Each structure stands twice: as C-alpha cells, then as structure tokens.
Amino acid sequence: MRLNNTNNMTPIIFLTFANDPDAHLALLKEESRRLYGALEELDRKEYLKLIREESAQVKDIFASFTKNKDRIAIFHYAGHAAGTQLNLEGGSGNAEGLAQLLGQQEGLQLVFLNGCSTKGQVQTLLAAGVPAVIATAVPIEDRKAMEFSQQFYEALANRRTIEQAFKMAQAYLETKFSKSVEVVMRDASWVGAAVQDNSMDMPWGIYVQEARKTEILSWKLPFFRPVGLPQDMIQYIGSSFTANRYIVLVLDEMCKYNPDIYAQMVEKRGEETIKKDSKHFPWLVIENFPWPIGSQIRLLRFYDKPNVERLEHLVSTYLITSQLLYYILVSDLWEQSRGTIHDAKWPQLEQQKAAFTNFDFLGQIPALYNQITGVGMPFIGELEMLATDLQNAESPLSKAHTFLEKMRKELQTNPPTADLDKLCLRTEQAVSIVLRAAAFLARYRLLTVRNVSINRPRFEPLAYELDMGPLNATQGTGLNLYQDQEYRRKENYSDSSSIILVSNEKHLDKSLNLSPFIIDKNTFVKVKKSETTEQDRLAHIFLMGWEEEDRLTYLAVDHSFFHALDNEDDQIHTNMTQEDFTEGRNLKEDDFGDDFGLDFGLDTDTGSDDSPKVFQLLYDQYLLCKNDLTQ
Template identity: 30%
Template sequence: MPTLLLHFANGEGNKFLKTLQDEYDGINDALLGRAANKDFVIVADQISTRRKMINAISSYEKDIILFLFSGHAGPEQLSLTDGEGDSDGIAGLLGKCKNLGLVILNGCSTVAQVKALLDHGIPVVIATSAPVGDETAAQFSISFFKELSNGKSIRASFEESIDIAKPYRDKKAYGKIQVNEILSRGLVTGQQKADTILWGIYYNKENEAFLDTWRLPVIVSASAHEDINKDITKALRGIAQKYTITTGVNSVLEKLPFLINEPIRNLFATRAETQEDNEFYDTPSWKRFQMILYGYRSIINLTTYVLLAELWDKSLQEGKQTNLSDECRQLIQSTLFTSRTSDQHHSNLALLLQLAQLLKDKQPPCFLTEISALLNDLLSKEPLKNAMEYLESKIANQDNIKTTLSTEAAMVRLCLDTEKNFSFILYSFGFMVNYSLTSVKDIELLKYRYRKSPSFWHQIIPLQIQIGYIVAQKVNNRQASDAPLDTTSIIFHRHGNGVPETYLNLSPFLLDKNALIKSPKADLHYLLSYSAEHQVFHYRRATSYIQVWPIRPKKKEVNENDTFFELVEDEHEEGSPLNFYPLLEDQLAAFSEQVLHQTHGAL
C-alpha cells in the first residue's frame, strides 16, 4: 500500500517548537479523508528518534512514496528526540526506497543534504538554505499537503504554499523562494549566502517531469463504477421514509419540483444503443461532475427564488418597502443585476442564507413552512455544513480541479465524492417533495349573464417528471376557477389537483419560454442575470447546465411613429414573437423598486 512516512521531532535540548503540534494536526486533517478512502497509508511519528526512524524506513521500504521530516535541522543532520541523525546515513536508507518520489525536509538550512539524497536516486527534494521561522514552516507544510491532497502536482502545491507561507514570514527573514535545478545551476552548498533562497525544489534534470506529473495516488476499487448513484438513491429512500412516500424512489423523484428532479433524472438516465448522439451522465466523467454541481445549484437556486418571491409578496401585503440589510441588498443586486452570462462558477447559497434569516420569523408564516428548520440545519449540522463547503469549493475551483485529474481513478473518486456530498444536500431539502411547479400558459375569461361573477379557464401545465417522460408534454390541461392566476407565470404550490388557491408566483425569476411565445408544451428557464446597461436578460434552460437564452429588445420600424419589440435570437413557427422583453423588464423593475428601493436602471 502506498505509504506516507511523516516524522516530527523537537530535538534534544533545543528550544521547543510551539507550532509542531499544529503542523502535525493540520497535515493529518488534510490527508485523513484520502487515507480513509484507502488511497494511501499514513505512518506518522510525533516524537521521532533515530531508532524509530531507521525502523520505519526499513519496515516500509517498498511502500514509501513520500517522506517528511519536520523539526530542528542543520546542513548535516536532523535533530531527533534522542539526538542528531546523520543526514548521509538517512539519505542512504531513503535511497533504498525504490517507490519514493518526494522528500521534504521542513527544517532550517537543509539544502546541504540535498545532493546526497539526489545521488541516492530520490527524484525530488524540498529543502531550505536558511533558518525558517517556526510558524512559517508550519503554514508552508500544512498548505503543501492540502494542495497535494486536492490532487495538485508538486510544482503547483509548492507555488500555492509559498504564497500561503509568505504572510507568516518574519520581516528579518532570508529572502527569495525559488525552484532550483541541481545539475544546470551547479551544486548548492553550505557556503551559499543565507539570503538568496528560503525554500527550493531540487531535482536532477532527468526527473524534471516529476514536478508536474507526480501526485498522491488515487485508488478506487474494481466495483467503484457500480457505486455510481448509490448515494443519491440512498438519499431518495431517506426522503421517502421521512415523508411517508410508500411507492419508492421513483415516486420521490416524481414529486420533486422539475428544477430539482431534472438534473437527478439526467444522472440516472442510462445510454441505449440507439442513443449514442445524446448526452449521458451515468458514468464517471467531467460532464457527470458538472451535472451533479448543476443539481446542487438547482436546489439552491429554486429555494432562493422562492424566498425572493416570498419577500416580494410580503412587502406588497404589508404595503411598505422591505427593510433589508446592506449585505442582503448587495447579494440580491450581485445575483440578479449583473452582466453574467453563466452561473457555472456561481452559487446563490449566501443569498439563500440571508433571505432565510430575514424571513424565518415573519408573520404570517412563510409559504415555505420548512424554512426555519432548514436554516437551523444549514447552520448547525456539521455533515451538512461540510457538504456545502465541499460543493461550494468545487463550484468555485472547477478550472483548477480539471487540471488535477491525471487518471481515470481520480475522475471516479471526484464523481463519487461529489455525489456523496450532493446527497447530503438533497436529503436536507427533501421537503421539496411537498411542492410543485406549474406553468400558467393562458387564461380565458368566461362571463355569462345568468352568473353573478365571471369565472376563468386556465391552460396550466404541471412541470413534473413521471418515470421517463415529462408531464409538461400535456397540452390541453384546462382548469376552471373563480379567481385568475397570474398570466404566463410559473407558480410554486403544494401538490394537489386543479388550480391551487395559494401559491407563490416565481416570475420573472422562473419563466416558461413556450408560454411567452405561445407554443404548446413547456420549456422552463431560470434567471441568470439582467443588465439594464446592455438591455439583455440571460436565462438558463432548466434541462441543461450549458444552454443560456439571451433576451434583448430589437426595434423594428413599422411606421415613422410606432415601434415594437421582437425576440432577436429565435424565429418561431408556432405563434409569433411577442413583446415580452418589456414585460420581463417591468416585472423586475417592480421588484427592485418594492424590495430594493431602487429603480432597475440605477442597478
């Protein structure tokens, strides 16, 4: 089993290193998850002696892939708990470890030990050529192992860790930090000036590729592919049990609102021989990883837009403008009123938490009755907090993550870990099985003289999935009611038959494109951004983490006095382009004036 040999020592009679324990704890925390996944074994000793180090190197000789010493050191020795360990002797022992790729000597002035290690065949050595501050050394080491654990190369981990360590460096410290190539620059000796180098990466020319190719191993079992969707299935079963859904996992999926269940359906859909041209996400891949993140963002986005609609409605009901904190106002502005054309690297979690905090104690209670319990869980349950932190970090660092995926095993592990954390979120938002999304496409007024009041016929489309197809394909679903719903809107309501009596209107945050262009069926989109300066809305299609629909006005002359707007991007056979850019603009303007106390143009 690949082994990381980590030895720490304060040395005999030396000044006590206060942060050595912190360094040990930080490295252990960075590596523990990977070790639990059985990618490697950690063999650590916090009070290393000469005998214990010799025995450990000999015992794990065939398995050691990385060796760290942290503590007091000098040009020719490592200061161990029972005395000085001769550097040449230690180099000879490490040279017998044929799988050893990296040695880190995190002590003072260890660069003179480098030549012996390289001569014994060690590919890469990290060492120092000057005294290093205790706190600085600890922070460098902790950061370096965090980056390695995240799949980065030696070079990338080193460069990131140098940036982390710099703020901790004493102003009297010893100058530059750089990468050194032994053979091309000549042997670095103890006679080198102490202020020229602090940390360095050392290697022989033939091993230069190790800087960018060597990584901590990722090991997955032969059955790992069979674990795909297991955690999501477990979460769905947990939701079924919690909310007494006796008909199984498929029924849970059906009951979840379309914006949530569509990404999950994509993760479960399996490729058939006749569907080679379609996108599928049922095997470990970068696209599956992105679809899982999209599933997470969809949960956060829907909840956020529900709370924004709730905030707007309460402000209208109270007949006064909403009193928002500056932070909440800024988050709303940065979420809605931007020129962003993609949300692939963006999450609305911060805004969701702000809105939940604002609305949880409002009277009358929120339409989303579970909001107080949800907020408490998000802020207090450690596994849930860890899952959110994991997913948020993956959203923010997708570009860097992609560069670390050097093997198929790494991709499999990334997908499994991301799915596991997503499943925590899915279960916590399981109360969404109580709610549905419906598209209100058309409303017809019915007025007869023998009736005192008019009634209304609504063409509505429930946006749900039913085991392999979408109910939204149903076109002639007409329902009567005594009160009209909002025209061309997406409403959020509890499950039930007929026209719901209570609901939240999620427009313009969500819209049915086909309701606007007078086309049958439904095509759900959610708002990414609106820029008054550029006169453009951007809406994300709910069925894709890639497709974005820009809506902007285009003036077309009818006569010298009149103009009308049409959709620039699409020409439709069914129906005709409608004047819906100003419709969306009016809705968002009304929201910004009521909730943000600003005209949308000022944003």
C-alpha cells in the first residue's frame, strides 16, 4: 500500500554487474545479492528506489538513465574493468562515452567503479561533471571487492555520509584482511597468474570535485519519505477525536519513516481506497513507538478529561520520551568512546532523587549528540535533526520543550487549577511536537534479549537461538517473548541480558545495547521452573532513575513518571536480592524504617545477607560506563 506517488521524488541507486565467461567472477552474483540486501529495506519503505542489472549491457545502462532522467543518485558497476573501459556483457563500454552520459545527470552524486584499475577513468568522469567517483588504483581481488562494496552500502543504509561509509568500508577491510596472494582478480587483462599486491594496502580511493567536496562527501541517503498522510486522512483524524487528536496526528510524521503504518489505516476495495474505523488509530501510535513511550500514550486514553491528572500524564509522556532519547545517546556515546582518546564528559547520571526529578533530559541532547559526532558516527543519524531543532530557539520543538519544562515545574510545586481545558490542549500540542521529533523511532525495534544459545546440529550451519521478544505495546499490557523457534534462530547474535535497539531484526549484530539504562526486570529475576507464571514470561520495563548510597534506583514505565517517583511498588534498586523477589517484596524491609518495636522473629532465618543481588550486573556496568567516559 502506497501513500502517494512519490516516485518522482525518491532517488535511485542503479546497481550494474557484468561477468565474463572466459574469466568468470564467482562472487559477482553474491555481491549483487548482498548489496540488494543492504538496501532492500530502504527500497521497500520508498526512501529510495533500487534498479539492478545483473547482466548489464551498454543499451541497458543508457535505457535506465533515459527512463529515469536526473533521478539516479548512485551508479555502481561491478565486474572486470581497466583504465579505459568497463567489460559489459555483449561488449566493452568505453570510458569517455559513459562519462558523457553520467556527466549529464543532474541528480547523480556518486559513481562507484568496483573493478580493477579503474582510477584511469576518474579524471574523465570528473571533467564530464560527475561529482564523486570511487575507483581502484590497482587490480583488486574478487572477495575483497565484494566485502568492500557491501560494507559501503550497509553504512550508507544506516545514515552514514558518503565519506563516513567509505572510511567504514576501508577500516573493515584493513581489520579483516592482511596482505595475501590474490587469486581471482577483476582486471580485464588478467589471465590467471597469481599477483602479489605490494603497491598499496587499500586500492580504493574516493575522488571528488574540489568545488563541491564538502557537499558531496556529506551527502546521505534519505531516511524518511517526504510525504506523510494524505490531507484527507489528516482531516479525518481531526474530525474523529477531541482529546488526543494531536497525539494521533503524530502518525503523519511516523508514516514518513514507516509507510507500513498507513497500510493499516486503509483497505483496498478494487480501485478504491477506504479509510478504516479511526478508533484503531491511537493503537497504531502506541504500537509503533517503543514500549516506554507507547505505555505513556496508552495511559492518555484513560485520562482524557481536562484536569490535573491529564496534565500529569501528558507531561509524563514528554519526560519518558525524553529519557528514552537521552539514554539512547548515552549508550551510543559509551559505545563510540570505548578505547578512544576523547574529552567526553560523564553525563549527569550520578545524581540523587531530587536532582533527577528536575533533570532536563531533552535539553541535554544537543551536547550529547555533538560529543558522539566528535568521537564516531551516531547509531541513529536521525537525531541530528532533533538536536539541531533544539538549538534553534525559534523552532517549534524548542518552544514546546521550554513550555513543557515550565509545566513540569508547576505540576511539582503549584499545580494549576484554572483554564485546565485550554492548558490541557496546549500541553497536548507541545507533547505531540516532541513525539513528532521522535517519530523516527517507528523505523527501529526495541528488543529484550534474555539469553543467547549456540545451536549447531550435526552437518547444519552454526546458528544462535535468542530468548528474545519485541518491546512494542499491544492493546493489552503484556509483552511476550517470541515463541516461534525458527524465528528465534539467527545467523548472528547480540548482547544477552540486555535491551537492544535495531533497525532490522535480521541484523542483530548491528544493534545498540541500552543496558544498564533501560532494563527488563524479568531478565534478572530467576525463579524455579515449577514457580514460573505467565507474568514471569512478560517483559517488565524500567528506566534508570538515580544513584544514591552505592545503588541505582530504577522506575517502571507502567504508570506516570510522577507516580513512579512516589510509589515504591514502581521502583527497584541494584541492592535487591533474590529473596526480595521470592518473598514478593520490591524493596527490602529495612527501607521501611522500624517494625513498631515488635520482633517478628524472621531476621535470623532469612539469610538475606547471603542472597545474591539480582541486579549487580547492572551496577557493575554503570560503574564501568562512568569509568570509560571520564578517562
């Protein structure tokens, strides 16, 4: 299901491959498959369009450029080549003629010539007007060529710039391969003799027109569609809701990052598109945000009257959203900073309850994002726009942030009593602006990973079985683990006992670990099999709160932020033992003060001092993070 015809706005990546029956490249088909796999999700979501020619001829290339005038952003060639030609199927392609064609394409950003010794074509291409060329100075080995291009396009697909993607692919090959005897080459004149490449360690180079160097090297693939909901759908939502109207309208922004959402809002009847009952639309917002945010929006459906309770839950939605974004960035900063010399400052987490209660999470994001870009490439490139908007005092996001922080302080000190209907409406609008800024999370998945097992039956390929499940809300409150064993089997793995963020569940090796900042309590609380209940199989999500007396306190997201602050049932801490849970206690009895002067006779037999601390791993990770970020 498509929102609108946006084909004339989406850029095209044109992948071409050509083999030679007399000098067959065995991995050329595999390169085609891998590059398609790296980009297919962006193609499916209509962020870009893929064209793939696996037996490319001169006429195919010219026909595609003619049909898609000025829309092809990247032209990729893989196969045998030399300094003046590409060995296309049905005959060679002359470099000068191809350069004239490519130079006429206004939308073209990059030509990637993944064959041997293609550097000889670079000056011709640049002189013809091509902005940037990736080419090789020497013969390249077939497997390295495939690995290099795969890493380059996977990096592009994950919001890296052309320059960043090139450096990542370069670093990958330098890490994986050492100098070795080359066996299968992409040299058009190579006839089978083994070649030792001593001329240079990394044959690929990137060549850019000097006048456009900054612009081209910073170019990225689009990460959202320029069109959200059709105008008639926006009006339909506006007429369907009173309370939460602006929250539901966040779908307009979410659909830019995940067009699958729109397919759930309509149904096709022949040639006609029919809108579904709007009562389901709030759940689409809830289900397509990670559970910490979705749980707060779910509560807003029960607090729909203009009163202080609704104000509290609106502001709570803002705070939990801000916390999640903040902890994603802290996790990313830690990941990027490990083993790197840097001047990052430790984020302000070692604070007591009073400081935590008033901490401006959203306001810290620009500085955190800048710190990450100073040491590496952010896991979520979309946060760049959010950070930029927050630094612009005139942006809607910056104004909403200022208003919501003011409202937060009022609720804590002097809750308003007058004009609550107008105040609730204005607060909802402000919260919706923050949610729109976080709408990119609709293209990511939050997963709980409780355990990872190696699985390798005899004569079968190695696989990993993950005890895992998605952390997105449904119409109930339960978050179950995947039960399908086939789905739990993966080719790669992630960190265990963690909550991770991924853009694609098929590629768990490309994930961001959010431990110890966001946790699934039931991952750490072990119970006997005979005592396992349905509740134990559910996820129970907590966000890090404050550090005090050598322990961390975490707050559940089941209720509002303010409720969790004041209710111990919504809190856990890292000094809790296994017995605390076995006996049904969230906090140790010592935390409640004296026992009215009566000795109940339980202290000598509990053995609490010897009971293991179930969250010790989290506190250890927290201390390690502090140490790494203050070196």
